[in-house]
Amino acid sequence: MKSPDQIWQQLTTAARHAPAQPLEPAWGRVERIVHQWQIEQAEENASVELMAWMGRRVLLSAFLVMTATLALCYLPWDDTWTALSASAPWLEVVSDL
Amino acid sequence: MDDTHRFDVAACLAGVRKRDETAARQLVEFLHPLVMKIVRAHLAPRLQEEDLAQEIFSKVFSRLHQYRSQMPLEHWVARVAVNTCRNALRTLRVRPEVRWADLNDEEAQVLNATMHAETPPVDKAIAARDLVEKLLNTLSPEDRLILVSLDMEERTVAEISQLTGWSQPMIKVRAFRARQKLRKQLARLMQEKPT
Numbered sequence: 001m002k003s004p005d006q007i008w009q010q011l012t013t014a015a016r017h018a019p020a021q022p023l024e025p026a027w028g029r030v031e032r033i034v035h036q037w038q039i040e041q042a043e044e045n046a047s048v049e050l051m052a053w054m055g056r057r058v059l060l061s062a063f064l065v066m067t068a069t070l071a072l073c074y075l076p077w078d079d080t081w082t083a084l085s086a087s088a089p090w091l092e093v094v095s096d097l
Numbered sequence: 098m099d100d101t102h103r104f105d106v107a108a109c110l111a112g113v114r115k116r117d118e119t120a121a122r123q124l125v126e127f128l129h130p131l132v133m134k135i136v137r138a139h140l141a142p143r144l145q146e147e148d149l150a151q152e153i154f155s156k157v158f159s160r161l162h163q164y165r166s167q168m169p170l171e172h173w174v175a176r177v178a179v180n181t182c183r184n185a186l187r188t189l190r191v192r193p194e195v196r197w198a199d200l201n202d203e204e205a206q207v208l209n210a211t212m213h214a215e216t217p218p219v220d221k222a223i224a225a226r227d228l229v230e231k232l233l234n235t236l237s238p239e240d241r242l243i244l245v246s247l248d249m250e251e252r253t254v255a256e257i258s259q260l261t262g263w264s265q266p267m268i269k270v271r272a273f274r275a276r277q278k279l280r281k282q283l284a285r286l287m288q289e290k291p292t
Contacts, residue, residue, distance in 0.1 A: 002212055004283035005276070008232075010211050012248040014225035021137070023130035029147060030125045033154045037121055040159065 106170050113161060125154060131171055132178050138250055139182040139242055149185055153178045172259065179242065179260050186238035195231050195282055197289040204228040212287060235282055240275035243268055 002010075025033075085091050109127065112120025132153050136146045156177050164173050200208065203224035210221070229249070233241045242261070246252040254272075258265045 001287070004280040004287070007208070007211050007283055007287075008248070008276075008279055011207070011225050011229050011232075014207070014211075014222050015229045016222075016249060016251075018222040018226040023133045025126065025129045025133075026147065029151075030122055030129070033125050033151055034118060034121050036151065036155060037158045038118065040155065041116060 107166065110161070110164075110170070113158070121158070128154070128157070128171075128174050131174060135175060135178040136182060138245055139179065140185065149181065152185075153181045156181060176260055176262070183238050183242055186241065191237060192231075192234045194235055195286065197286055197291070199231065200228065200286075204231070208286065209290065212290070232279055232282055236275055236278060240271055240278070243272050244275050244279070247272060 106127070109120050109124050113124055129150070132150050133146065136149050136153070140146055140149060153174075157174055160177070164170065197205065201224075203221060204227055207221045207224045207228055211225075233244065236244065243257060246257045246260070247254075252260070254265050254268050257263070257268050261268075263271075
């Protein structure tokens with residue numbers, strides 16, 4: 001009787017002689033892999049575009065908030081109001097309401 | 098690999114990086130035999146080899162920007178493939194042991210013949226491969242990977258180290274322990290053999 005090591009060695013030697021299946025891609029498989037790659041590319045592009053769009057929105061919002069804050073803090077509102085109501089008397093009416 | 102071939106690979110990679118569909122197709126055709134060879138060597142038959150190959154290609158494409166041309170592309174892809182196979186094997190439950198009753202007639206014949214005959218049963222190569230597969234299924238994915246690489250693919254410890262990123266002493270220790278487990282499995286099977 002052989003030892004387990006010898007048996008293992010002989011089994012692997014025999015197994016290595018098993019007929020190999022073809023390694024070339026099956027029909028349509030390459031197309032499927034390339035198609036999946038294209039989908040992933042498209043998803044990546046869409047994701048990048050979405051991030052860029054959101055980035056632009058955030059920047060625009062920040063700019064508007066900053067402009068409004070500066071306007072509230074520094075504009076001479078009393079002079080502006082006088083000038084506006086002089087040119088548009090209906091503003092007085094609206095403000096009284 | 099000659100210089101012309103290397104140049105072709107480089108041109109193909111440049112095309113893929115520019116999202117050229119034809120270059121991507123050429124790359125898949127070039128790498129497919131290598132990927133399938135690794136998948137078939139390391140994968141348990143319970144898993145779908147084509148699906149796993151597709152997953153490997155998906156990883157190769159998505160990580161292509163990480164590839165540096167200091168090492169051959171085939172080595173880098175082989176590493177990705179081996180790691181993917183190892184992860185896939187982790188999802189499978191390891192069979193604790195193989196009993197004589199688990200073997201089909203051909204596998205039992207092969208084992209019986211191997212125990213007593215002087216020459217390996219070359220004419221029963223497929224049954225021998227299935228039997229080896231059953232025995233390997235009792236090992237952890239890492240132990241299995243090492244023994245498949247050493248005994249089936251006949252790779253050296255240095256090659257396995259390059260392929261997996263594990264140190265050579267660690268591979269030797271794991272191989273030693275894996276062989277011990279297999280020795281016990283085979284010893285049990287030999288005891289269970291019906292007279």
